[in-house]
Amino acid sequence: QKEVEQDPGPLSVPEGAIVSLNCTYSNSAFQYFMWYRQYSRKGPELLMYTYSSGNKEDGRFTAQVDKSSKYISLFIRDSQPSDSATYLCAIQAASQGAQKLVFGQGTRLTINP
Amino acid sequence: DSGVTQTPKHLITATGQRVTLRCSPRSGDLSVYWYQQSLDQGLQFLIQYYNGEERAKGNILERFSAQQFPDLHSELNLSSLELGDSALYFCASSGIWDTQYFGPGTRLTVL
Numbered sequence: 001q002k003e004v005e006q007d008p009g010p011l012s013v014p015e016g017a018i019v020s021l022n023c024t025y026s027n028s029a030f031q032y033f034m035w036y037r038q039y040s041r042k043g044p045e046l047l048m049y050t051y052s053s054g055n056k057e058d059g060r061f062t063a064q065v066d067k068s069s070k071y072i073s074l075f076i077r078d079s080q081p082s083d084s085a086t087y088l089c090a091i092q093a094a095s096q097g098a099q100k101l102v103f104g105q106g107t108r109l110t111i112n113p
Numbered sequence: 114d115s116g117v118t119q120t121p122k123h124l125i126t127a128t129g130q131r132v133t134l135r136c137s138p139r140s141g142d143l144s145v146y147w148y149q150q151s152l153d154q155g156l157q158f159l160i161q162y163y164n165g166e167e168r169a170k171g172n173i174l175e176r177f178s179a180q181q182f183p184d185l186h187s188e189l190n191l192s193s194l195e196l197g198d199s200a201l202y203f204c205a206s207s208g209i210w211d212t213q214y215f216g217p218g219t220r221l222t223v224l
Contacts, residue, residue, distance in 0.1 A: 034212065043115065043203055043215035044156070088156065099144065100169050101205075101213060103156040 003027055006089055006104025015113050019076040023089035023104045026070065030102075032092040033065050035074045037085045038106065044088055048074065079111045116140065117206050117216035125222045131192040134219045138185055138206030144168070145187040146213060147179055151200040162187055163209075191221070199223045 006023045013019055021035075032051045036044035048063040050056045056063045064073040072089055089104040116139035126132055138145050147159040158171035162181035173179075176194075181187045191198060199222050205213040 036215075041201075041218075041220070043117075043217045045115070046212055046214060049212050099146075099161065099207065099213070100158045100171060101146075101148075102158070105155045 001026060003102045004089060004091055004104045007107055008105045010108040010110060012110040012112060013079060015079060015081060015111055017079050017111075019074075019079050019083070019109060019111075021074040021076075021087050021089075021107050021109070023072050023091075024070055025072070025091050025102075027091075027093065028067075028070070029093040030091040033063070033072050034090040034092070034101070035061075035063055036088040036090055036103075038088060039085045047087075081111045081113050084110045115214040115216060117204060117214055119202075119204050119216040119219050121219060122217065123220045123222075125224065126194060127224055128194055128196060130194050130223075131190065132194065132221065134189040134191070134202050134204075134221075136187045136189070136204030136206075136216060138187070138204075139214055142206035142208050142211075142214075143185065144207045144209065144211075144213075145181055145185070146205040146207075147173075147187070147189050148203045148205065148215075149200050150203060150218075151197075156203070159189070194223045196223050 035048040038044045053067045060077045062075040086106040088106045090101045118137045143164045150156045159173040161169040179189045201218045203218045205215045207213045
């Protein structure tokens with residue numbers, strides 16, 4: 001079993017729709033949760049970062065963490081064609097300064113005009 | 114622009130060869146990380162350096178090695194290259210207990 005599981009999609013939705021992206025993880029030691037966005041052939045770009053259960057909102061993006069279920073989500077409201085990209089969840093266990101990120105497989109998202 | 118720079122952008126080489134990838138972290142960041150991204154394996158952590166010292170190691174092959182220099186730039190050396198080493202190689206940097214910011218990557222093609 002992979003440490004982080006993410007449905008690779010692809011996911012295609014119409015412009016303006018609410019998008020829900022999800023990951024599950026297996027290791028309770030994970031403490032920090034991130035979402036990265038990656039456009040084709042580019043480096044991953046940090047979107048959201050959280051370390052506690054609950055919701056964190058930033059503009060049209062909301063990150064949700066449920067540590068009891070080991071489940072994280074990213075919601076995109078009023079989706080735009082420019083949101084078309086691959087979205088990667090990333091989880092980190094902090095240990096003596098070693099900050100290894102474990103990534104999900106990534107979900108390829110297309111927003112259709 | 115994340116502030117992390119990587120060179121070269123593209124690299125094409127033959128099996129059995131050796132290459133060096135270079136990374137300059139964001140100003141002030143002491144940690145550098147290397148990741149490999151391939152179609153079948155996704156983004157995989159290779160190794161972390163903090164202020165010149167190795168801090169964490171992932172599934173890095175013995176044919177691969179890295180180092181971080183006193184000016185904090187880092188190099189990833191890949192030797193005895195195989196077709197399966199073709200991938201995107203990303204460098205990221207961070208401050209201590211900080212989030213990681215990724216560079217634009219080096220695309221390696223082994224023929």
